Amino acid sequence: MHYKHRCGFTLIELLVAISILAIVAVLGWRGLDSIVRSRNALTAELEQTRSLQLTFAQLQSDCTQAISLALYPNLPGGRALWIEPQLLVLMRTVYAEDQAPAVQVVTYRLDNDNLIRSESASTRDLSQLSALVNAARIFSDQQSQIVMQKHISSLNFRGYPEFSVVDGNAAVGTTVVPSANPAAGTSALPAVSSLVSNQSKTTLGLQVTLQLAGHEQSMVKIFILGGA
Numbered sequence: 001m002h003y004k005h006r007c008g009f010t011l012i013e014l015l016v017a018i019s020i021l022a023i024v025a026v027l028g029w030r031g032l033d034s035i036v037r038s039r040n041a042l043t044a045e046l047e048q049t050r051s052l053q054l055t056f057a058q059l060q061s062d063c064t065q066a067i068s069l070a071l072y073p074n075l076p077g078g079r080a081l082w083i084e085p086q087l088l089v090l091m092r093t094v095y096a097e098d099q100a101p102a103v104q105v106v107t108y109r110l111d112n113d114n115l116i117r118s119e120s121a122s123t124r125d126l127s128q129l130s131a132l133v134n135a136a137r138i139f140s141d142q143q144s145q146i147v148m149q150k151h152i153s154s155l156n157f158r159g160y161p162e163f164s165v166v167d168g169n170a171a172v173g174t175t176v177v178p179s180a181n182p183a184a185g186t187s188a189l190p191a192v193s194s195l196v197s198n199q200s201k202t203t204l205g206l207q208v209t210l211q212l213a214g215h216e217q218s219m220v221k222i223f224i225l226g227g228a
Helices: 011-064 126-137 189-202
Strands: 081-084 087-094 102-111 114-119 144-149 152-160 163-166 169-172 205-212 219-224
Touching: 011 087, 011 144, 011 205, 011 219, 081 126, 081 152, 087 126, 102 126, 102 152, 114 152
Parallel strands: none
Antiparallel strands: 081 087, 087 102, 102 114, 114 144, 152 205, 163 169, 205 219
16 A cells, blocks of 8 residues: 655744744844934934034124124124123124115024024114114014024033233233232223223124034034124
8 A cells, every 4th residue: 555745844844934034034123123223313413414504604694794893883882792601692784685784683592402593673773773682682582583403412602802801911811800919909990891891892703612412522613703
């Protein structure tokens, strides 16, 4: 008597094949997940880089159009630039078609890890300009605002040149300090006050130091004030 043998896989062979397919699927999923994560991280970095380029380009444009005290000697407070902690307020010239040049107040400030740029309406009225400057320094809603850069851990502005007073003599430095010589008495104090009031008039450049969240290195950019 003859028996016919049927060809097929045994249960062990099927289990081995299924195990191999499962391992391949897991490895493939991990590889795909790594690719997706890398793409998302790269997209976020590219977006931050593009935002930084737009931010610095806008700062360059504002600094180039910064107004000169020689052309506008009657500005409020006798200055066209205010630098405070995480705050920059400057005046720039606006040229509209078929109209005389006007002045606009531009503000950069760090708010909730976001770099926000604000600009006021343009004006040629000095009394209105004074009100616009005061509104800009207190972050008024009267200005149009736009988020230039997100996820910023620190932001600092610095004007150049800066001056210091040592023994009544002005020199290039970082701060304004009174005379440390007791013999000088109070005679050096008016010079300090005068130097402080004139500091904004001699500001020729602006340094911006910006650090993004999650980055160890800070980015430093220096702009020339075109109206200086």
